[in-house]
Amino acid sequence: MKQLKKFYIRNQEWIDYIIFGALTTLVNIVVFFVLETLMNIPYLIANAIAIILSILFAFYTNKKFVFKSKPATFKESFREFYLFVGFRLVSGFFDMASMWLLVDILFVETNMAKILTQFIVLVLNYLFSKLIIFKRNEV
DSSP: OHHHHHHHHHTHHHHHHHHHHHHHHHHHHHHHIIIIIISOOOHHHHHHHHHHHHHHHHHHHIIIIISOOOOSSHHHHHHHHHHHHHHHHHHHHHHHHHHHIIIIISOOOHHHHHHHHHHHHHHHHHHHIIIIISOOOOO
16 A cells, blocks of 8 residues: 555656546546537537537646646736646647548547547647646746
């Protein structure tokens, strides 16, 4: 048990990112499924709404639980927010383009296409968050 605790402490950021990344991905996929499959909203519109809601969920969880960011000023908080949303929109563009390619060009079923796109989006989002958005200013 002590070894497991040591492992978690050494790798806490990665483990927390995986947990909250999985939850964010779940929010994205469930919202997409409800809107597209159950409510018959066109898949690209459903995807855009799912992306926006998952961005908001991810910002809160990444800031509070993963990177434990505590900016000293409103300006720093606002910087984190606009960078987070901006870079998530970049990965959201990739998500939208991938969905279009998979569904309209390669004829992959919409829910399967949504799941496939999430793997690369997860990696992109971690790199953006870790290296740019919640970068710690260590002295």
